[in-house]
Amino acid sequence: MHRRRFLESAAAGLALAALSPLALASTSRVTRPARLRPGDTVGLVSPAGITYSRDDLEVARATFAALGLEVVFGDHVLARDGYLAGTDQERAGDVTAMFADTEVDALIALRGGWGCARILPHLDYDVIRANPKVLCGFSDVASLLLGVYAQTDLATFHGPNGISNFSTFTTEHFRSVVMSADRAILANPESSEDALVPRQQRTLTIRGGHARGRLVGGNLTVLSAMAGTPYIPDTAGHVLFVEDVGEAIYRIDRMLTQLGQAGVLEGVAGFVFGVCRNCTSDSGGIAGFTLEEVVRHHVEPLGVPAYMGASIGHTTQKLTVPIGIEAELDADAGTIRLLESAVL
Known part of the structure; x- marks a missing residue:
């Protein structure tokens, strides 16, 4: 985790410690990740269906560049195993690796399709729990969002995938919730x-x-x-x-x-x-x-x-x-x- 992230997490911990026992009980269960800021790095993974076109990767890269964010891709983002983007172990490994990578600040699924439920038993939830980050997507990615929330108490985000059409409305709400930390x-x-x-x-x-x-x-x-x-x-x-x-x-x-x-x-x-x-x-x-x-x-x-x-x-x-x-x-x-x- 970047030094800035560590300091933010430490400060948040001190703030929680200062709360009354009643307030602590109501806020401590869910872990909130650090917000995304311009210059941060988004890890794009394919936890479900195949991405057929390399151009989709470039569209996703340009989308996040327009948000001021850098992009890295999972090792198996263009892999294929039947209708899946690689084997269950490969797809799960990419997700776990992105959480473990201290240079990556968020994970966003490139697309949905089918397959996220298959990787849930293969994720390293200890690694995810120790490295809380923004995790975002929708459609089939909902099983990944819910599985991570259920297993780690990490807040996740039902929002656009990497190749989604970031309309003005979609972009404004993504920024508001994930980057500006608004109580939207x-x-x-x-x-x-x-x-x-x-x-x-x-x-x-x-x-x-x-x-x-x-x-x-x-x-x-x-x-x-x-x-x-x-x-x-x-x-x-x-x-x-x-x-x-x-x-x-x-x-x-x-x-x-x-x-x-x-x-x-x-x-x-x-x-x-x-x-x-x-x-x-x-x-x-x-x-x-x-x-x-x-x-x-x-x-x-x-x-x-x-x-x-x-x-x-x-x-x-x-x-x-x-x-x-x-x-x-x-x-x-x-x-x-x-x-x-x-x-x-």
Whole structure:
């Protein structure tokens, strides 16, 4: 770890020591990584699917250069093992090596696909725990974010991958949460429609009110597949968020049923359903349920504040949502307010 990082961590430790026992109990469980600053180095890894084009690497390098950040690539970033970016051991080794490398300040997944869950048993969590850094990505990368949070109590970041389209909105929120250490308000972008009442970027309240808890969640398909494993965090008392893409509504129903029966929904403080792009009825017409109806079936019985349509996940306008950080959900306004900075 850079000398600056060490001094920051030491100062944070002294600050915690000065807190009352009650305050210490409420803040000590989650480890926050150091913020990214211009000149820092981002390690780009491929923990899941193949990256076919070398040009993707150059696009990612240019993206982070525009943010004032240097880039290094994992040893197996262009490797191939079937549809995976190298063997499970190679992909896990790249992640562990980036955490161990004192010249690397953050890890960002180049892309999703499938495969992160396969590397979870092969990661060195002692190394990760001893070298807390920003870890960011979305889609299949959610299993890596959740697994690391569950095993190490390190806050992770559900946000853009390395080859994501960093729109102005996406970039501003990434900077705010990961670089500026803002206690940001996570809200959808304003619609650019020329309409008296815009239809885009709207949220829908399922049950009104406010809820407070640590944020946890990710891709619904990934989350439901992790149920029952040691790599899914305890969600009780958390504000749970989910998102997905290209799923038939009956499969959304099936996955929410799985989460409910596995106890993942039990005891959550609040619930947010993010963007579900191209999630359509399989039966057509009026015979099937709508997405809203399915979400209501599973979420209303929880009796907690909840809303739909958050700009999380598979969307160009992407919020960066810190997993493990205390936040307040306003289901009527459709916002999440961070109650603490996600980075030091």
